[in-house]
Structures are given as structure tokens and as C-alpha cells.
Amino acid sequence: MLEPYFVAKLIHILAAVVVTGTGAGIAFFMFMANRSNNPQAIYITTKLVVLGDWLFTTPAVITQIISGLYLMYLLGYSFSSEWFYAVAGLFVLIGLCWLPVLKIQYRLRALAQESVEKNHISGEFKSLMRIWTLLGISAFAAILVIFWLMVFKPLPVV
Numbered sequence: 460m461l462e463p464y465f466v467a468k469l470i471h472i473l474a475a476v477v478v479t480g481t482g483a484g485i486a487f488f489m490f491m492a493n494r495s496n497n498p499q500a501i502y503i504t505t506k507l508v509v510l511g512d513w514l515f516t517t518p519a520v521i522t523q524i525i526s527g528l529y530l531m532y533l534l535g536y537s538f539s540s541e542w543f544y545a546v547a548g549l550f551v552l553i554g555l556c557w558l559p560v561l562k563i564q565y566r567l568r569a570l571a572q573e574s575v576e577k578n579h580i581s582g583e584f585k586s587l588m589r590i591w592t593l594l595g596i597s598a599f600a601a602i603l604v605i606f607w608l609m610v611f612k613p614l615p616v617v
Contacts, residue, residue, distance in 0.1 A: 477519035502571035556598035
């Protein structure tokens with residue numbers, strides 16, 4: 460029989476892998492498409508990035524929240540502990556980066572579609588890509604810190 464803790468832990472880890480892997484993959488393909496200066500490649504990539512975030516990242520983030528809170532309950536971790544505040548604060552920071560990224564992706568997609576018609580990448584696209592990249596790097600760094608907090612538990616959990 461499967462124990463709820465191990466099932467929840469597996470789900471939590473798999474969701475973390477999806478969030479991290481999808482984020483890294485999206486960043487790589489957006490970066491490479493942008494570097495190509497090929498309007499068609501950029502447009503196709505931006506369309507798929509928007510889709511990928513909805514299909515993979517969004518469900519994985521929701522799963523992270525639910526499974527993380529359930530694991531805390533199962534383990535008896537305090538929701539007022541330093542560790543929880545650090546993890547929750549970083550999770551909020553990631554969200555504050557990710558929400559504008561989602562909005563920017565829709566604009567990038569529209570600009571990329573225009574660039575196909577004009578066969579030219581606009582300055583606005585390049586400028587938004589820089590913002591998108593900076594927000595993505597910030598969110599990814601915060602994810603790595605959360606991994607560190609999860610593995611090493613350097614702060615009190617109760």
C-alpha cells in the first residue's frame with residue numbers, strides 16, 4: 460500500500476521538475492529563436508511558449524502549491540516557521556516575475572506575428588525580450604534557492 464506522504468512527495472518532486480524543466484526549456488528556445496532574427500522561427504516559438512506555459516507550467520505550479528501545503532500538514536511543519544516564510548516569500552517573488560512574463564509573452568507573440576508580415580523584428584520585441592529574460596532569470600534563481608531550502612532545511616520548520 461502506498462503511503463500518502465510518499466505519494467505527495469513524488470507528486471511534489473515531479474511538479475518541481477516540470478516547472479524547472481519547462482522554464483529552462485522555454486527560456487532556451489525563446490533565447491535561440493530571438494538570436495536567429497528569423498521572424499518565422501520567432502513567431503512559431505512564441506506561439507508554442509504561450510501554449511507550453513498553459514499546458515505544463517500552470518498545472519505544475521498549482522500542483523506545487525497543493526502538494527507542498529499537504530506535505531507540510533503531513534510532516535507537522537509550522538505555517539508560521541521561518542522556513543515556510545522563506546519558501547512562501549520566494550514563491551510569491553516567482554509569481555511576481557511570472558505573471559508579467561505571461562503578459563509579455565502574449566505581446567511578444569503579437570509582435571512576432573507582425574514581424575512575419577513585415578519580415579523585420581521590431582525594437583519593441585527586442586526590448587520586451589530583454590525584460591522577459593531578466594524576469595525569467597530572477598524567477599529561476601528563486602527556484603534554485605527554494606530547492607536549496609527544500610533539501611537542506613537551513614531554517615526552523617516548526
